[in-house]
Amino acid sequence: MDDAPELTGYDNEDEHLGLYQRATETGVEWWRVSVADRPETYRLEHGSADARGAGTVDIDLVVDEENLRAKLKKWRREGFAIDADDTPNDRAANARISFMPELQRVAALMSAAKRRPREGTGETVRIAEVEVPCGVGGALVPPVNPAYLFAARFNDIVEDIAENRRVMLIGHTGAGKTSLIEQVAARSHHGVLRSNMNGQTTVGDFVGFWTVKGGETLWVDGVLPTAMREGLWLIVDEIDFAEPSILAALTAVLEPHGRLVLKEKGNEIVAPHPSFRLFATANAVGAMSQFRHLYQGANLMNEAFLDRWRVYLLDYLTPAEEADVLMRTLAPNMTRALATTLAAIAADCRAAFAREDLSSAFSTRRLLDWAELRLRTGDPERAAAPAIYAKVSPEDAALIRGIVRHRIAPDG
Ligand SMILES: Nc1ncnc2c1ncn2[C@@H]1O[C@H](COP(=O)(O)OP(=O)(O)O)[C@@H](O)[C@H]1O
Ligand SMILES: [Mg+2]
Structure with missing residues (x-):
């Protein structure tokens, strides 16, 4: 008697369909069971994928149900388990599961075969x-x-x-x-x-x-x-x-x-x-x-x-990315703390723009210019006048001033 625990997908017929995987030293090895063209036959594909997801299919065959049952037993002994996060219970789910390994296989082949025509200098x-x-x-x-x-x-x-x-x-x-x-x-x-x-x-x-x-x-x-x-x-x-x-x-x-x-x-x-x-x-x-x-x-x-x-x-850079850009552009004078605050102010202004509270967009260029002038003057308000406030309507300027004050305490 075989007292290994029954794995999901080994008894009900439709539940045979799916991806059975086991870990190998370099990645994963898998068998995929899908419905073949003729009734009561199954298509079996075998392949492996490395850690980067690039993979190849080396076996592709059609078997009958009896044969499939024998294979399922063998795979279980060998340590293959059906993809637990995504147990297929209908054909649509099965198609969905087969899609990704298939796509990865094709993408890997294309990337290996890529030969770009030489142009320009050839470099x-x-x-x-x-x-x-x-x-x-x-x-x-x-x-x-x-x-x-x-x-x-x-x-x-x-x-x-x-x-x-x-x-x-x-x-x-x-x-x-x-x-x-x-x-x-x-x-x-x-x-x-x-x-x-x-x-x-x-x-x-x-x-x-x-x-x-x-x-x-x-x-x-x-x-x-x-x-x-x-x-x-x-x-x-x-x-x-x-x-x-x-x-x-x-x-x-x-x-x-x-x-x-x-x-x-x-x-x-x-x-x-x-x-x-x-x-x-x-x-x-x-x-x-x-x-x-x-x-x-x-x-x-x-x-x-x-x-x-x-x-x-293309969306604006994230606050973390924008803080990095500030640091790099204004090195060695920009500190992480200043950059983080400035990037947060830009993000707040953009959110206000998207909500239509502000009618002017807030570009990375504007942020960089303000930051540069701020370093020179040591005064965020004075720096904001030519970099921001003078370019926007009085209503927008008042709203941005509010955002700035909120992020930078007046005597902070
Ligand atoms: N990934 C980035 N890294 C550094 N600076 C950036 C980056 N993306 C945009 N910027 C800066 O933001 C400013 C505005 O970008 P720009 O390309 O003129 O925007 P758009 O064409 O979408 O209006 C530029 O001054 C640019 O230097
Ligand atoms: Mg442009």
């Missing part, structure tokens, strides 16, 4: 956790901000840049959309052009125009063909304010190798340089639409257009 630089191809440098490369903090959540964005995806960053003013792209460009030596759609940018500025110079008629490339030909990175800022004709020109180049047709110039075709990248930023698009009332005049972007981008919502 790469590691940014966050991604190898980014280097550009050729030049005057348009933004300066490196040594205090810039690459949070782990930026990895996917950097990976998309390396893979030549079109990336749109959405988020509040001053959350760090532009600086993320610029700091990746700075570290990988790519030149950057910026074009702000919330102003007088015309389709002529963007695509190009004819002009007369010394009696001669000349074509002048706009920022888009310039960036495409020169292999620059183009940031289309506040894309939700762009005119339809600009969006139409952009749509053509949203495919990775999409070409631009200069209709005004006899349909000349501009092919993208391999280093060319296209970015957009917006405040009130997609997941940020709930804040549209805070950003007057922004246009709704249609879903077909949005689907041509990878859209990332």
Whole structure:
């Protein structure tokens, strides 16, 4: 008689389905039981995964019920236990459980097989956790901000840049959309052009125009063909304010190798340089639409257009991250205690903005400037006048003053 305790999932038929695992020296070994195509048959897959979750499947077979029962007995002897946190009791749950190991397996294979085409100098630089191809440098490369903090959540964005995806960053003013792209460009030596759609940018500025110079008629490339030909990175800022004709020109180049047709110039075709990248930023698009009332005049972007981008919502840095940035930017004069208080004030102001108690956003830039001036004057109020209060309405200034007083006792 076998007096080992019965494991959940070993008796009822549907409960056979699921993931059976045992720990190994380097990770886990598992068997997955799912429903096969023919009635009363089961698909068995076997695999192992290391500590990082990368894994492979080495056995994949179909068995009948009798065979399955024999296997279940054997696995029990070998120490496999059904995934206890997630005991499957129906097929939907089973599909859910099979999904993650399957996804991890495919992701591991893709990452092993990754061969990026060489571009630029053929060199790469590691940014966050991604190898980014280097550009050729030049005057348009933004300066490196040594205090810039690459949070782990930026990895996917950097990976998309390396893979030549079109990336749109959405988020509040001053959350760090532009600086993320610029700091990746700075570290990988790519030149950057910026074009702000919330102003007088015309389709002529963007695509190009004819002009007369010394009696001669000349074509002048706009920022888009310039960036495409020169292999620059183009940031289309506040894309939700762009005119339809600009969006139409952009749509053509949203495919990775999409070409631009200069209709005004006899349909000349501009092919993208391999280093060319296209970015957009917006405040009130997609997941940020709930804040549209805070950003007057922004246009709704249609879903077909949005689907041509990878859209990332970028939030402000957390107070802990922002305190780190303050420490690094203002080293050696900034102390941890001061930085923590300042970051908490910024977080309070942003919460008030999100609640619509404040009409002005509170950027990391504003915080850094205030902190710097505060160190010079030794007086938070005096420093706040040019860094904050003079830039906002009297009502906002009064509310921010209240937040500051609350966090910094007058004689503290
Ligand atoms: N991760 C970060 N590390 C350090 N500074 C940051 C970071 N993100 C944003 N900042 C600072 O915040 C300020 C505002 O960022 P910016 O990119 O201009 O915002 P947005 O484009 O979203 O309006 C910049 O001065 C930048 O230096
Ligand atoms: Mg910006």
